[in-house]
Amino acid sequence: MNKDKNQYHHILGSIVKVIVDRPLGSFHPQHKNLYYPINYGYIEGIIAGDGEEQDAYILGVDKAVEVFVGEVIAIIHRSNDIEEKWVVASKQNCFDKEEIMRQVFFQEQYFQSEIIMKSDLSLL
Numbered sequence: 802m803n804k805d806k807n808q809y810h811h812i813l814g815s816i817v818k819v820i821v822d823r824p825l826g827s828f829h830p831q832h833k834n835l836y837y838p839i840n841y842g843y844i845e846g847i848i849a850g851d852g853e854e855q856d857a858y859i860l861g862v863d864k865a866v867e868v869f870v871g872e873v874i875a876i877i878h879r880s881n882d883i884e885e886k887w888v889v890a891s892k893q894n895c896f897d898k899e900e901i902m903r904q905v906f907f908q909e910q911y912f913q914s915e916i917i918m919k920s921d922l923s924l925l
Contacts, residue, residue: 812887813919815873817844819857819889824865839904840866850883857887858905861894874919875901879912888916 821842829835840859847855858877859869874896875888886909888901898916902909 809876809917810922812873812876813917813922816870817847817857817873817887817889819844819859819869819871821859821865821867821869824867825862826865836907838907840869841908842869844887850885853884855887856884857889860888860890860896860901860904862891876917877901877905877909878915878917879909880915881913 819840819842821840823829823837823841825837825840827837829837840862841856842859843854843856845854849855857873859866859871860874861871862869869889871889871891873887874890874894875898877886877888879885886905888896888905890896896904898918901916902914
């Protein structure tokens with residue numbers, strides 16, 4: 802990993818509002834065969850490595866939504882891409898790395914991804 806994991810301390814556990822632009826059950830606008838089995842969107846005002854607003858996967862919501870407020874429970878660091886994805890869920894939900902990867906695999910299968918959670922930072 803080329804970034805210092807300490808930078809994630811202020812992100813993990815924070816509460817964010819995700820604007821959903823690819824709701825559960827939709828398809829990617831350019832890649833028509835990429836189906837979204839979960840809600841996916843962005844966080845307004847936070848600019849990611851690609852110069853666009855920060856993308857986020859939403860876990861634990863079983864219907865299409867337009868907006869979601871939740872906790873950043875993980876960061877997906879891509880070693881072969883310039884951006885990272887945030888994983889957002891309700892505080893009452895609990896997901897481990899295996900479950901997170903299972904749910905985001907539809908898109909992360911195309912990247913070399915590492916999931917970073919609070920438990921990883923406590924080891925620093």
